[in-house]
Amino acid sequence: MAHKLHRPHLKTAQDARAVRTREALRVALLRLLELKPLDEIIVRDICDAANVGYTTFFRHHPTKESLLDDVAAEQIRQLVGLALPVADAADTRAASEALFTYVDEHRKLWFTLLTGGAEGAMRSEFLRISREIAATRARPGTWPPADIAIILVVSSTIELISWWLRQRKPLSIQQVAEIHESIIVTPVAGGEIGRGKAARRANSR
Amino acid sequence: MAHKLHRPHLKTAQDARAVRTREALRVALLRLLELKPLDEIIVRDICDAANVGYTTFFRHHPTKESLLDDVAAEQIRQLVGLALPVADAADTRAASEALFTYVDEHRKLWFTLLTGGAEGAMRSEFLRISREIAATRARPGTWPPADIAIILVVSSTIELISWWLRQRKPLSIQQVAEIHESIIVTPVAGGEIGRGKAARRANSR
Amino acid sequence: MAHKLHRPHLKTAQDARAVRTREALRVALLRLLELKPLDEIIVRDICDAANVGYTTFFRHHPTKESLLDDVAAEQIRQLVGLALPVADAADTRAASEALFTYVDEHRKLWFTLLTGGAEGAMRSEFLRISREIAATRARPGTWPPADIAIILVVSSTIELISWWLRQRKPLSIQQVAEIHESIIVTPVAGGEIGRGKAARRANSR
Amino acid sequence: MAHKLHRPHLKTAQDARAVRTREALRVALLRLLELKPLDEIIVRDICDAANVGYTTFFRHHPTKESLLDDVAAEQIRQLVGLALPVADAADTRAASEALFTYVDEHRKLWFTLLTGGAEGAMRSEFLRISREIAATRARPGTWPPADIAIILVVSSTIELISWWLRQRKPLSIQQVAEIHESIIVTPVAGGEIGRGKAARRANSR
DNA sequence: CTCTAATCGAGACGGTACGTCGCGTCTTACG
C-alpha cells in the first residue's frame, strides 16, 4: 500500500521546484475538471496539462484522488469554517447568508468541485473535516445525536449548494440562504438547543 | 460504444437457464458487497462467485453497475414508494415509522446496499426514481422548489438510514422515525403546506 | 516471481489462436534481431512487429529472453544433436563437416542468433542443452574432466561458427570443418580416448 | 548521446577527494559483484555501498560498465600480457603455468570478475585487448587465420579459468596448465608453427 | 591561515520501459 517511490520530505515542501510542480498539478486538475468528470481524467492528462513528467506526479500524490483532496481541502476547510458555526450561531440566518455569499464569490470553483464528477470525494472530505472540527466541541447527550446531526447538515448543505450552482436561473443568495436556514439548520439546531421553536412546532402538530 | 457482441439482452429472457443465471449473479454480487466495495469487485469475481462463465455475464448486463441496478432497483422502488408518500401523508409520523419498519425488515439487504461501497450508485438511482415518481404529481410554484425539496428529503433520508444501520446500538424505530419526521420531513413539508412567509416573499417578487 | 497473469495451460498450446500468436512472436523477434541487438529491442517492438497486443506477449512469455529461448531452443537442439556426437564419432572429420553443412543451410538464422546481440543467451542455452545431453552418457574419470571438455568444445564451436558467419569471404565448409576437427574436437576427444594421437603429439614435443 | 552535464571526467583528477571517491566506487562494485550479477546491480546500489552521492557517480563514470572497465582493464591487460605470449613462447607448458600461477595469486578478484555476472563484459574486453596486442604482431597467411586463432585461444582460456575457479576442489596449477597447453594452445600454435597438411592444402587452392 | 574553487550530498525532475490489472470483444473447442 505504501508507495515505493520516494515520498517528498518536509524539506521538499519548501523546495522551489516541488512547490512549482504541485501548484501546476493543482491548476491542471481544476482545468480538466471543467471538461470532464474525475474518473475520465487520467493521470497522464493531468501531467500533460501541468507540463510535468508522469513519474513526477506520483512523487507528490499516490493517486489523482489525493491530488483532488489537496486541491479541495483548503477550500473545504474555509467553507466548513463558515458552515459549522452556522449551527450554533445566534443569528443563523446571517450565518447562512455568509455561507452562500462565500460560495457565490467562488462560484466557478465550487461548481467544478461539486458537479465535476468529484462530488463523492468532496462529500467525504467535507464530512471528515466537519467531524474533526465538531469533535472539538462535542456536547454529549444532545438530540438528535451529534454525529447524525453533522451528517445531515453537511450532506444537505452540499446538496443544496450543488443544486443551487446547477440552476440556470439560480435563486438569490437570500432565498437559498433562507432555505438553508429554515429547512436544514433550524430543524437540527433548534432541536439541539433544548427543544427550540422547531421542535415545539413539530410537537404541536 | 455500441456493443458489437450478439447481445440478446437476456434481462427479459424467460429461458429457465437465463433466469437461473441472473439469480446467481444477483446473489453473488450481494455476497461480494458484504466483503468489499463495488469498485474493488471485478466482473471475474462475480462470475466466479456465481459459478457462471465470464462471457455469460455480459450476455445479461453491460457492466457490473447494471447488475447492481438490477439487484437494487426493485427494492429502491419499494422504499421510495414508502418514502415519498411520507411527504404528503397527513400523519407524517406514521409514514416515517412505516418507512423505517420496512427498512428494519430488510436490514441485511439495505446494510449491504448502503454501506457496501455502493452508496454513490444507490444515491443517484434513488434520486432518479424519486424524481420520476415526483414528476407525476408536480405542483409548480411550491416553496421550496419541488426539485430541491425532493433532493433534500431523499438524500437526507438515505443518510439517516445509512447512519442508523451502521450503529452498533441503533435507535429504536420510533426514535429514528422521530428524527426523520421532525428534522427531515416536517421542515420541508411544513413549509410546503403552510405557505410560510418565505414562500410568500418569494412569490411577491 | 511467478507471473500473476494467466499462464497458458497445456490446453492453450493447442488453441489455434495461441499457436498463431506464438508463431507471430517468434517470427517478429527474428526479424527484429536482424536490425538491432536484443537489449535494444523492447517488448512493444516485438508486439508491433507481430501485430499482437502488448499484454498478450506476457500471456506467453515472462520476458523477451524467454521468447528468444523459445525461438532458439529447437534450433539449438538440432545443432547440438549434430555437434555432440561429433565428440565420439569415429570419423570426426565427417561429423564436423555435417555440422557446418547444417549451419550453412541455415546461415541467415544462425547469423542472426549469434551476432544479433543474443550471443550471451545463446551460449548459455547451448551449454545447458549440451550438458543435458552429455549427462546421459557420462563416463567418469575421463581426461580432461567431462564438464570442462564440454564447455571448451561447445564454446569454441560457437565462436568458430560465429566467426565463420561474420566473414565477408568465408572459408569453405571443408576448411572450417578442418579447423573445427583439428583444433577443437580432436584435442579434446583425442585426449579423452586414452591419449590419442593429439596427446601423443603433444607429449612428443 | 553527448553528455550535457559539466563532466570534468574526474578519472584523471588528482584531488584527494576524487581519488578517495573513485577507490570507494571500485571497492563497492567488486563487493556487489560477489552478491549479484552486474545487470542486477543498479547505480544507486554502488553509490550506497560506496557511501557516495548518486550524482557523484556520473562525475566519474558515464555508466556502470565504464566503472567495471576501470576496475578490470588493468588486470585484464596484465593477464592478456601473460596469455598471449604463451602462443609464441618456446616452452608453452611453462608459459601456461605462469598464466595460471598468476590467476591463482589473484583468485578472489578473478573469481568475482569471471563468475560475478560480468562474464560477458569481461569476454569482449578481453578479446578487444587481445586483438589490439595481436595486431602488432600480425603474420598474414598463417593457418588457421590469426583472428580466429586469437578468438579461440582467448575465449577458451577464459572458459578454462572460469571453470577452474568455480571448482570446489580445483585441479592443481600443473594439471590445469596441462589442459590449457595441450588442448588449447598446442592445437592452434602447433598448427601455426608446424604448417600441417591442412595449411598446405589451403595454400594450394 | 585564509579564501576560493573544485568536489561533493541530496534529491527533484523528465523520460522510457516494464509488467500488471481490468474491461469488454471475439474465437474456438467441446459437449
Add this chain to the structure above:
DNA sequence: CGTAAGACGCGACGTACCGTCTCGATTAGAG
C-alpha cells in the same frame, strides 16, 4: 450446433532505473 472457456486487444496504472539538473555545504590546497 450452441455455449463456456478463455485468448485477445486495449489502455491505464504504478514502479524501477536511468541520466540530468539545480542547490547548498564542505573541503582541499594555493596563496
